[in-house]
Amino acid sequence: MTSKEQRPFFNSDIAHNRELSNEDVTNQGRYLLNQFIYDRMQKDGLEDVPGMDQLQEPGTPTGPPMEHLREIGHALKCIGDDLDKDQQLQELISKVKPDEERNVLLRVAKSIFDDGIFTWGRVVALFYFAYKVCAKALNRIPLIRGIINLIVDFMRDNVVQWIKDRGGWEAIREYFGTTNRQLGLVLGSGAVVCIGLYLYKNWA
Numbered sequence: 570m571t572s573k574e575q576r577p578f579f580n581s582d583i584a585h586n587r588e589l590s591n592e593d594v595t596n597q598g599r600y601l602l603n604q605f606i607y608d609r610m611q612k613d614g615l616e617d618v619p620g621m622d623q624l625q626e627p628g629t630p631t632g633p634p635m636e637h638l639r640e641i642g643h644a645l646k647c648i649g650d651d652l653d654k655d656q657q658l659q660e661l662i663s664k665v666k667p668d669e670e671r672n673v674l675l676r677v678a679k680s681i682f683d684d685g686i687f688t689w690g691r692v693v694a695l696f697y698f699a700y701k702v703c704a705k706a707l708n709r710i711p712l713i714r715g716i717i718n719l720i721v722d723f724m725r726d727n728v729v730q731w732i733k734d735r736g737g738w739e740a741i742r743e744y745f746g747t748t749n750r751q752l753g754l755v756l757g758s759g760a761v762v763c764i765g766l767y768l769y770k771n772w773a
Contacts, residue, residue, distance in 0.1 A: 591730065606703050610700075615704060619713065624714065624717060625714060637742065641738055641742065645693055652693070678723045
C-alpha cells in the first residue's frame with residue numbers, strides 16, 4: 570500500500586468536525602514552517618538569528634490554533650534531525666549557489682512530489698530544504714520571507730489537500746507509529762531531494 574493510499578491516522582469524524590479549510594491548513598503550515606526554520610537556526614547555533622516575528626510580514630494569518638502544537642513541533646524536529654544524518658543531502662545543499670536558491674527551491678519542491686506519492690517525510694523534507702536555503706540569507710530578511718512565501722504557495726497548490734485529507738497537521742504524530750519504517754521513509758525523502766538537486770544541475 571503506497572502512502573497516498575493510506576487511511577487517515579485520525580478518526581475522520583474528528584477531522585470533519587474541525588471543518589478546516591484549505592486556507593486554514595495553509596496558514597497553519599506557514600506558522601509551522603516559520604517555527605521549524607527558527608528552531609533549527611537556534612539548534613544549529615547560527616548567529617544573528619531573526620525573530621519569529623521577522624520571518625513574515627506583520628498581520629500574516631497563522632490559522633486556527635492546533636491542539637497538539639508541541640507534539641507536532643516535536644515530530645517536525647525528529648524528522649529534521651533524521652535528515653541531518655543524510656550526508657549526501659548535506660553535501661549537495663552546500664553546493665547550491667546563493668543567487669540560484671529560489672529557482673532551485675521551486676524545482677526541488679516539484680521534484681519531491683513528482684511521482685504523486687505523499688509522506689510526512691517528504692513534507693518535512695520540503696521544510697528542511699527551505700531552512701537550509703534561509704540559513705544562507707540570515708541578514709536578508711526580505712529574501713527569507715520570499716523563500717517562505719514561495720514554499721507556502723507551493724504547499725497550498727500541491728500538498729495541503731493531502732494534509733487536510735489525513736486530518737490536518739495533527740496527523741503528523743503518526744510519524745511515531747512505526748519508528749524503523751518511518752525512518753526509512755524520511756531518509757528516502759532525503760534521497761528524493763538529492764535527485765531533485767541532480768535534476769536541477771541537468772536543467773540549468
